[in-house]
Amino acid sequence: xxxxxxxxxxxxxxxxxxxxxxxxxxxxxxxxxxxxxxxxxxxxxxxxxxxxxxxxxxxxxxxxxxxxxxxxxxxxxxxxxxxxxxxxxxxxxxxxxxxxxxxxxxxxxxxxxxxxxxxxxxxxxxxxxxxxxxxxxxxxxxxxxxxxxxxxxxxxxxxxxxxxxxxxxxxxxxxxxxxxxxxxxxxxxxxxxxxxxxxxxxxxxxxxxxxxxxxxxxxxxxxxxxxxxxxxxxxxxxxxxxxxxxxxxxxxxxxxxxxxxxxxxx
Amino acid sequence: xxxxxxxxxxxxxxxxxxxxxxxxxxxxxxxxxxxxxxxxxxxxxxxxxxxxxxxxxxxxxxxxxxxxxxxxxxxxxxxxxxxxxxxxxxxxxxxxxxxxxxxxxxxxxxxxxxxxxxxxxxxxxxxxxxxxxxxxxxxxxxxxxxxxxxxxxxxxxxxxxxxxxxxxxxxxxxxxxxxxxxxxxxxxxxxxxxxxxxxxxxxxxxxxxxxxxxxxxx
Numbered sequence: 001x002x003x004x005x006x007x008x009x010x011x012x013x014x015x016x017x018x019x020x021x022x023x024x025x026x027x028x029x030x031x032x033x034x035x036x037x038x039x040x041x042x043x044x045x046x047x048x049x050x051x052x053x054x055x056x057x058x059x060x061x062x063x064x065x066x067x068x069x070x071x072x073x074x075x076x077x078x079x080x081x082x083x084x085x086x087x088x089x090x091x092x093x094x095x096x097x098x099x100x101x102x103x104x105x106x107x108x109x110x111x112x113x114x115x116x117x118x119x120x121x122x123x124x125x126x127x128x129x130x131x132x133x134x135x136x137x138x139x140x141x142x143x144x145x146x147x148x149x150x151x152x153x154x155x156x157x158x159x160x161x162x163x164x165x166x167x168x169x170x171x172x173x174x175x176x177x178x179x180x181x182x183x184x185x186x187x188x189x190x191x192x193x194x195x196x197x198x199x200x201x202x203x204x205x206x207x208x209x210x211x212x213x214x215x216x217x218x219x220x221x222x223x224x225x226x227x228x229x230x231x232x233x234x235x236x237x238x239x240x241x242x243x244x245x246x247x248x249x250x251x252x253x254x255x256x257x258x259x260x261x262x263x264x265x266x
Numbered sequence: 267x268x269x270x271x272x273x274x275x276x277x278x279x280x281x282x283x284x285x286x287x288x289x290x291x292x293x294x295x296x297x298x299x300x301x302x303x304x305x306x307x308x309x310x311x312x313x314x315x316x317x318x319x320x321x322x323x324x325x326x327x328x329x330x331x332x333x334x335x336x337x338x339x340x341x342x343x344x345x346x347x348x349x350x351x352x353x354x355x356x357x358x359x360x361x362x363x364x365x366x367x368x369x370x371x372x373x374x375x376x377x378x379x380x381x382x383x384x385x386x387x388x389x390x391x392x393x394x395x396x397x398x399x400x401x402x403x404x405x406x407x408x409x410x411x412x413x414x415x416x417x418x419x420x421x422x423x424x425x426x427x428x429x430x431x432x433x434x435x436x437x438x439x440x441x442x443x444x445x446x447x448x449x450x451x452x453x454x455x456x457x458x459x460x461x462x463x464x465x466x467x468x469x470x471x472x473x474x475x476x477x478x479x480x481x482x483x484x
Binding site: 006007011018021091094098102103 | 321344346
């Protein structure tokens, strides 16, 4: 087994373990997603709502309650993954620097966190999809899950960026909560009758919401382009965060230091 | 004239944070097999000096030369609360590219915290966290060891054990530099420097300046 693979495997394993031991995030996943979606199921009107599915260039009329649950699922997964990645990045800054100083490859460190985030996002998106399916039958649940997954990774990237630059936990959490709430609220025609206006395409949750709605309510529209928007947001945010980490640390991979002449020390 | 063999050579290092000049020309010359100390008041630039020496931050001017591998123990325990002691050791063994367990077993025994190897860091006491903090710096048996107030939180027994470990390292030809805000331990050191006004001056074990040429050589 090569050194690089061993370093990557070790880092990815511990990054995943760290997520698994994040009790608050686990509680949020297990309790917050079903509670949030159940409340929406109970209290939101099923009156028809018109949603502009830009992927198809058409407006679809769907059950308002179901549409709000899709929007709520996007909201919950973005909040949780954004929060997880913010806290992980924020708390691990000094530890990651120490690992880099000890010679741990920075590329492995950065990549292993991405892998851990991807796995966590996939599991959380799948869980949220199962909760949605408990209440109604989305037309294509796999595409709905994919939409939620891309939403999760986009906010995972935002969490990483905030964790790399903010020096205050509360500020980071506040930004993630407000961004996620605004993002989903502005796109949901149930809360914003102008949800079809131009400019909403710039929101990080735009592509994922289009995919999730297509998965929930249509049988033929597969918005491949929109599928890439969430990962593109992640990539852009992650690149800024990774650049900050690289700029603040130096490579300490084995150098050609002279061997210490310990014999002469006697 | 042949150059004195060095483990760590620091020449005229300067470092400023904006307009605040913290280091104003620090010079040190430490041989292999030296147990050295740098003392200074709070805010005198000791931690900045160590961070420059270990390469975490760049000096504005001057030169730092080191021979052999480096170990660095930061003042605050830099650990991951979610992981156990063993998991830390495994991760740093990978970082240091050690094939075996390195000095892990020996250090767990020497510092008396082997019983916590499966305990998560968040559940450890301050003293045990500090032991792990120190162990991670020593794991790969570095040639040059930089320790920033490494015994904070240690009880008396562990404090004495720390100095035994440091002395053994010195006896094996390692260069150990301990930074502290107090000069209590001056008699345990081969070389003592006082950092004041951004400059390191050699001092003797009685806590008095040494009238010696620049740079203390053992």
